[in-house]
Amino acid sequence: MITPASHVAAMTAYALADLEAPPGKRLLSLSQNESLRPPSPRAIDAATRALTATELYPDPDWRILRHALAELHDIPAEGVLCGNGSMDLIAGIAAAFANEENAVLAPAHAYPFFRTAATRARARFDTAPELDGCVSVEALLSAVRPDTRVVFVANPGNPTGTRISRADLIRLRDALRGDVLLVIDEAYGEFTDHLDAPVFDLFKRGDTVILRSFSKAYGLAGLRVGWGLFPAKVARDIRKVTNPNNISCAGQAAAAAAVADQSYMRQTCDMTSTLRDRMIGRLRQAGFDVPASFTNFALLRLPDTETARRIDAALRADGVFLRPQGSAGLPHCLRITIAEADRLDIATVLLEGLAERTLK
């Protein structure tokens, strides 16, 4: 009999969105935090042109892309590593720095893939409580054990949508031991660039990694491109365990062209924030508990798991798919991705109707 490795046998498969619309209903997916619009036309052109040379392997050093990112963010190109989505880099970090002798730590309601990456590396996965849906630096520090090797913090958080300041991140980093790698996952960083100074400079310490993604603000989720700023020594070990040809030529070309079109990406963020805040206002008016969000989604906090399940089921019956948050330890919550105005409005109107019946 063929049996998996014991740590794999004990794992559950990563839960992606279930997107099967009921018969006769059009699918309206607000479940995967995809961008509300396609990427910059320049990115599509660049990817299309790249298709004429697909007999060749892609550039394993992502030279054009990493130089574009270096120039944009005023960071050294040598420190940039790119991944097949930032998930690729998250898995690489866990594989390179954690194993069965140690532990990975994250906030209790963090991005669930941190747990998957730690478990794949056979490490223990510890969590620290959050404070009213927000990462708590004190709780994280109290949860550090002698065998903690990696701390993952998404900022802003997914699915919470909340953020902590640069000052808090520096306080966390300064209080962590020097042998603990801090990973700051800024998959939604472009949505908050206007609020605080960037934290890219922390990589210079040698013990901190900053991750970003092209899947959210840049609208390139389908091409799978993520990147991060890594200390040289950390980068060397991660490259040992990641696929050396990890991003397709089309993905690299599209991402580099998207970087060159900042005004398009900024406009996407502005459109998203406006629609998000308008929807949050309406849902609060209807009686829902929705915390402020710094991302391209909002979190609906229902009074209990059963109410969340009923609202989710009612919306699904109409083909509208939100994302239940049991895997992030928030089974009473539903996450809503911000889509274009007309699609988002369909969901908002349905929720306003459901508030009457479910929040009494």
Ligand SMILES: *Cc1c(COP(=O)(O)O)cnc(C)c1O
């Ligand atoms: C979406 C998301 C990712 C994954 O991004 P990819 O680049 O598509 O792999 C990583 N971290 C967080 C917090 C996310 O929400």
